Amino acid sequence: MRNVYFNHDGNVDDLVSLLLLLQMPNVHLLGVGAVGADSYVEPAVSASRKIIDLFGKQKSLAVAKSDSRPVHQFPKEWRLSAFSFDDFPILNEHGAPRTPEADEPAHLDLLNKVQSADGPVTLVMTGPLTDLARALELEPKLADRIERLYWMGGTMNNQGNVAEPEQDGTVEWNAYWDPEAVKTVWDSTIDIVMVGLESTDQVPLTPELRQHWASLRHYPAFDLIGQGYSLVHSFEANSTYYLWDVLTTMVSRYPELVTSKLVHSDVLTQGPGAGRTYLTEDGRPITLVTGVKGNAFFKQIDELAMQATSNFETETK
Numbered sequence: 001m002r003n004v005y006f007n008h009d010g011n012v013d014d015l016v017s018l019l020l021l022l023q024m025p026n027v028h029l030l031g032v033g034a035v036g037a038d039s040y041v042e043p044a045v046s047a048s049r050k051i052i053d054l055f056g057k058q059k060s061l062a063v064a065k066s067d068s069r070p071v072h073q074f075p076k077e078w079r080l081s082a083f084s085f086d087d088f089p090i091l092n093e094h095g096a097p098r099t100p101e102a103d104e105p106a107h108l109d110l111l112n113k114v115q116s117a118d119g120p121v122t123l124v125m126t127g128p129l130t131d132l133a134r135a136l137e138l139e140p141k142l143a144d145r146i147e148r149l150y151w152m153g154g155t156m157n158n159q160g161n162v163a164e165p166e167q168d169g170t171v172e173w174n175a176y177w178d179p180e181a182v183k184t185v186w187d188s189t190i191d192i193v194m195v196g197l198e199s200t201d202q203v204p205l206t207p208e209l210r211q212h213w214a215s216l217r218h219y220p221a222f223d224l225i226g227q228g229y230s231l232v233h234s235f236e237a238n239s240t241y242y243l244w245d246v247l248t249t250m251v252s253r254y255p256e257l258v259t260s261k262l263v264h265s266d267v268l269t270q271g272p273g274a275g276r277t278y279l280t281e282d283g284r285p286i287t288l289v290t291g292v293k294g295n296a297f298f299k300q301i302d303e304l305a306m307q308a309t310s311n312f313e314t315e316t317k
């Protein structure tokens with residue numbers, strides 16, 4: 001069993017990532033933290049607890065609420081989807097969530113769960129790096145306990161996805177939310193696998209994919225996945241939805257689904273490029289995911305979602 005800690009920020013692909021993570025063989029989830037970055041934190045935590053109720057296999061999992069705050073806030077329109085997700089009937093037919101909320105805020109929950117684990121911990125983060133940076137500031141030795149960090153964020157090709165004033169178009173949103181946090185993590189000794197926009201661009205959410213999931217909605221997990229993604233559409237420029245976080249989560253368990261290379265990189269924290277990750281020979285080494293084996297990736301998602309059974313099935317019959 002591999003110890004994994006998951007920290008996410010409550011958008012649709014973050015919550016679908018949680019669902020898939022709960023199905024992965026040989027994964028022991030130590031904890032889950034939710035940040036109100038690309039979401040609002042209350043529904044992000046609540047939906048996470050309900051997803052664990054419905055599809056979680058292990059006992060004693062809790063969801064920690066983050067009190068981290070942005071440097072640059074996400075657009076409200078994107079953040080609102082967490083409320084809708086949390087209100088889905090499939091997550092509410094059995095009443096209030098049973099999976100508890102953790103006692104401590106997410107950065108302390110991360111710190112304590114990783115430190116008290118029985119071995120090294122794999123970290124999967126699909127939002128800003130703020131909770132990890134805060135934990136490292138409190139306890140730099142935490143880095144030694146982390147086997148590897150899989151992070152959805154950044155881009156090394158200068159094609160960002162932020163369309164806001166006073167930035168130069170080179171920055172990815174999770175990095176932009178808190179550039180200093182990225183720098184803190186980059187300056188640590190943690191082994192980093194970065195899933196940035198150059199790889200996530202290869203897995204857009206297409207009408208065919210929606211139709212594929214719709215055709216499988218008699219499986220409860222596909223029903224939830226299809227409903228979830230129905231909340232997000234890309235009518236504006238620069239807002240195509242990709243399977244950003246799902247790719248990252250899948251890579252943490254199935255590295256064979258992608259190709260990657262070792263690069264040296266750093267991050268800007270100031271000015272119109274704040275949050276820009278970039279290649280530089282004197283930067284720190286990271287593993288950059290560069291290519292996705294598309295067919296294998298979608299097949300593996302299907303396999304996990306098909307075998308996800310509802311924990312309430314026996315209870316209601």
Ligand code: AGV
Binds near residue numbers: 038240
């Ligand atoms: O930049 C990608 C990150 C991922 O962690 N998020 C969405 C994923 O959860 C921000 C984001 C970029 N474009 C978006 C985003 C969009 N069109 N809608 C919602 N979130």
Ligand code: CA
Binds near residue numbers: 010038127
């Ligand atoms: Ca996210």
